[in-house]
Amino acid sequence: MSHHYSGPDYGFPHGDARLDLTDLYAFPKPGEDDKSILVMNVHPAVGVNPAGPTTDDPFSTEAIYEFKIDTNGDTVADIAYRISFSSSAEGALIATLRRAQDEQAARIGDSGDIIIKGAAVSTGLEARITGARGYRFFAGWRSDPFFFDTQGALNDMQFTGEDFFAVADVCSIVIEVPNSDLGNKRIGVWQRTVDGKGGKWVQADRGARPSQSVFLTGERKGDYLAAEPVDDASFVPVFAHSLEHTGGSAREEAIRVAGTLLPDILFYDPRLPAAYPDNGRKLSDDVMDGFISTITNGKVKSDNVGPHTDLLTSFPYLGVPHKVRSAERAAA
Numbered sequence: 001m002s003h004h005y006s007g008p009d010y011g012f013p014h015g016d017a018r019l020d021l022t023d024l025y026a027f028p029k030p031g032e033d034d035k036s037i038l039v040m041n042v043h044p045a046v047g048v049n050p051a052g053p054t055t056d057d058p059f060s061t062e063a064i065y066e067f068k069i070d071t072n073g074d075t076v077a078d079i080a081y082r083i084s085f086s087s088s089a090e091g092a093l094i095a096t097l098r099r100a101q102d103e104q105a106a107r108i109g110d111s112g113d114i115i116i117k118g119a120a121v122s123t124g125l126e127a128r129i130t131g132a133r134g135y136r137f138f139a140g141w142r143s144d145p146f147f148f149d150t151q152g153a154l155n156d157m158q159f160t161g162e163d164f165f166a167v168a169d170v171c172s173i174v175i176e177v178p179n180s181d182l183g184n185k186r187i188g189v190w191q192r193t194v195d196g197k198g199g200k201w202v203q204a205d206r207g208a209r210p211s212q213s214v215f216l217t218g219e220r221k222g223d224y225l226a227a228e229p230v231d232d233a234s235f236v237p238v239f240a241h242s243l244e245h246t247g248g249s250a251r252e253e254a255i256r257v258a259g260t261l262l263p264d265i266l267f268y269d270p271r272l273p274a275a276y277p278d279n280g281r282k283l284s285d286d287v288m289d290g291f292i293s294t295i296t297n298g299k300v301k302s303d304n305v306g307p308h309t310d311l312l313t314s315f316p317y318l319g320v321p322h323k324v325r326s327a328e329r330a331a332a
C-alpha cells in the first residue's frame with residue numbers, strides 16, 4: 001500500500017480504483033545514458049474498502065494521468081506529461097501522450113503537444129509498446145513491483161515477512177524520455193490523476209514519495225490529495241502528529257522529520273544512478289524498510305520482504321501480469 005488505497009478510509013479517490021495512484025519510479029534507462037524511464041502505477045487490482053477485486057477496465061477515459069516535473073526548484077511544474085485514454089473506432093482502449101511546458105504545465109487541463117497518439121493499451125499478457133520522437137510508451141496491466149507486508153503493518157507493525165503484493169497486478173504507464181527533454185539536470189517529479197467526470201477538471205489523487213498519503217496525512221487526507229506540493233508546508237503539523245503517534249517521537253523531532261518528507265516530490269538527477277531516497281527510485285528499491293524505520297522512530301527496521309524477481313531487463317521493465325484479462329495472447 002505504497003499509495004494504494006489513497007482515498008478516505010482506504011477507499012479509492014472519487015470512489016474510482018482507476019484514479020488511485022500507487023507508486024512513482026524514475027531511473028536512468030539501463031544501457032542508455034541519455035534517456036530516463038518514468039513509471040506511474042495506478043489502479044490496484046484488489047481493494048481493501050470495498051474489499052475484493054477491482055474492475056478489469058484499466059484506465060478512465062474521463063481522466064488525465066499526469067507526470068509533473070519541476071526543473072528550477074520552485075515546486076511548481078515546468079513540464080507536464082499528460083496521458084489520456086479513449087476508445088478506438090473498433091472499441092479498443094487507446095492512449096494519447098502530450099507534453100506541456102512552462103505556465104501550461106503548471107495548470108490543470110489536457111493541453112500540450114501530442115507526442116504519441118493512438119497507442120494500444122495492453123489488456124493482456126503482452127506488452128504493446130509505441131514509439132515516436134525519441135520516446136517509447138506503454139500503458140496497461142502489469143505485475144505490481146511494489147513489495148510490502150501490508151497485513152503486518154495493519155497488525156501494529158508485527159511483520160511476518162509475507163508479501164501482500166507477491167501476485168498483485170497494477171496498471172502502469174511507462175515512458176522512456178530523452179534526458180534533453182527533462183533539462184539534463186536534477187528535477188522534482190510527482191504524479192497526479194485529474195478527474196473530468198463532473199464536467200470540470202478536479203485533481204483526484206497525487207503523490208511522489210511512497211506511502212506518505214496513506215500513513216501520515218491523518219484527518220487531512222482529503223485536503224492533501226487535493227493540494228499541490230507548493231502547499232505542502234501546511235501539512236507538516238499533521239505529518240508530525242502522525243509520527244508522534246506511530247514512533248513515539250518528541251514533538252520537536254517529529255516536526256523536523258516531517259519537514260524532510262515534504263514537499264511530496266521525488267528528486268531525480270538523470271545523470272546519476274537511481275537509488276531511493278537519494279536519487280529517483282528503481283523498481284527494486286526497498287523503500288518500505290526506510291519508511292518503516294522513519295515512522296517507528298527506528299524501533300522497527302524492516303518488514304522482511306524484498307524485491308520481486310519477475311522484473312524485465314527491457315522496456316517496460318515491469319513483469320508480466322499475473323491474471324489473464326483478455327484473450328489477446330491467444331490471438332497473437
Ligand SMILES: [Ca+2]
Pocket residue numbers: 070071072073074075076077078
Ligand atoms: Ca518550476
Ligand SMILES: [Ca+2]
Pocket residue numbers: 147286288289302303304305306
Ligand atoms: Ca522490505
